[in-house]
Amino acid sequence: MTEVVLGVCGGIAAYKACELLRLFTESGHGVRVVPTASALKFVGAPTWAALSGRPVATEVWDDAHEVPHVRIGRKADLVVVAPATADLLAKAAHGIADDLLTNTLLTATCPIVYAPAMHTEMWENPATRANVATLRERGAIVIEPAVGRLTGADTGKGRLPEPESIYELALRVRHRGLEFDLAGRHVVVTAGGTREPLDPVRFLGNRSSGKQGYALAKAAAARGAKVTLIAANVTLPDPAGVEITRVGTTEDLRAAVVKAAADADIVVMAAAPADFRPAAVAPQKIKKTDSGTPEPIVLVTNPDIAAELGANKRPGQVLVAFAAETQDALENARAKLTRKRADLIVVNEVGADRVFGADHNDVTILGSDGSTSTLGELPKADVADMIWDRAIAVHKSLVGDGEVT
Structure with a gap:
């Protein structure tokens, strides 16, 4: 049984920690709650005792x-x-130990996860940013706050992520122990499928759910990375600890990825961008004609985002592309690996009832060094960690173990 210490600080979001506590205890973990004096003004000790036992x-x-x-x-x-x-x-960044919780943080030798919650101005203050950077440099996981409703009428970044997301990330951190091999790295992950409008109500799209991209983002956050997740039309719950940019079309995705990749160490293109878009978007809903034969839709080719990134890679930057194929998967993927100048390409065979929307994936990873790794069918969370294992190895081969590009 995992022994968890749940520290609770004095903020309006303290009530959400009750749900987090329930998630830990109902899954069989032993939890010792250590609230600050201020936290007890929001949620009393009897509540914590009753929920933790x-x-x-x-x-x-x-x-x-x-x-x-x-x-x-x-x-x-x-x-x-x-x-x-x-x-x-x-206090944690400066080693101050003036109550039981801060003393506990100084004596703990296990993984520590901080889930901040505060007003936007406090989170963005240079002092807070410096303290967060210090904690991350020491190996702690400091989750990025969510964007949303804060105390009163205020809205912005600083909201506590949902308890389910914190719980999931915390368990992944526990699973990996103190091996935060992405600490100090900025990674960009794309997820989902783009949609190209035909008219105000219709679009060209694909079946991608974004599950593999979200699994990659969650795994990277648990390994200590600063994660930028660019999500195209994904309806999954926001993962804790990542910065999310939402996009719709392939052009939107391209703009967001190019911007985010400017200082990224690793870019993983797990999204499924549409290869084509209508040459013109009808201003009104396209109607049936009397003849029953619709006017032909002229398509133009969308930009190849991964190829653009590959052509403009910085020294030491790693590009991981994806290839979703319906036939000749490995042959097509090898050609894409070369054309896009990627370091790795993750290839799988897809279809109406395969991969898209599923919780498992069956992939092969091809490397620019000629390597081939067939993973077999695994949960997408496990696939994500294996992809990161390969990407991190490539990154270290380019820049060395301790350097950050």
Whole structure:
């Protein structure tokens, strides 16, 4: 049984930590809640005790003979602080230990995940950004806050991610232990399928659900990366710890990817952009004609985003392309690998009932060095980690183990 310490700070989002606690306990994890004094003004100790089934630790002086400020951190397999306030992040970054939670953070040798929640101005303040950077440099996972409704009428970045997303990311961090091999790296992941409008109500598109791209983004966040996820028409819940840009068409996707890739270490093009778009978009809904024969739709070719990225790669930057094929998959993928100047290409055979929308994938990874790795059918989360394993190896071969491009 995993021993989890759930630290709770004094913010209006403290009530969401109750749901996070329930997710941990109902899946069989033992949880010790360590709230700050301010947190107890939002949610009382009896609530935490009832939900965890354990006494709530609030003071360094409680049960002093057991030395709780040292024991709790030492026994933990995982520490999650949600919500984490600007005050708590500052104390953690500077090693201040003035209550039981901050003492626990100093003594814990397990993975630590911080889920910040605060007003936008506080999150964007240079002092907070510096504290977050310090914690990440030391190997902690600091989740990017969500964008949405804050306290009162305010809206912006600083909202606590949903408990289910925090829970999923925390378990992935626990699974990987202290191996944060993407820490300090910026990765860009695309997901979903683009849509090219025919008229105000119709579009050309594809069946991509975005599940593999989202799995890649989640895995990268759990491995410590700064993640930019560019999502094309995806309806999945937002993953915790990533910056999300939403796009519609292939041109939108191209603009967003080119911008995000400017300082990225690794770019993974998991989205399925439409190869063609209508030459002209009808201003009104296209009507049936009396003859029953519609006017032909003239198509033009969309830009090849991966090829553009490959042609403009910075030294040390890694490009991972995808090839969704219906026939001659490996032959077509090898040609794409060369044409797009990618370092790796992930190829799978797709169809109406294959891959798109499924929770499993069956892929082969081809490398520009001539390597071939066939993974077999696996959950998309496992496929994601294997893709990152290969991409990280390529990146290290280009820049060395400790360098960041």
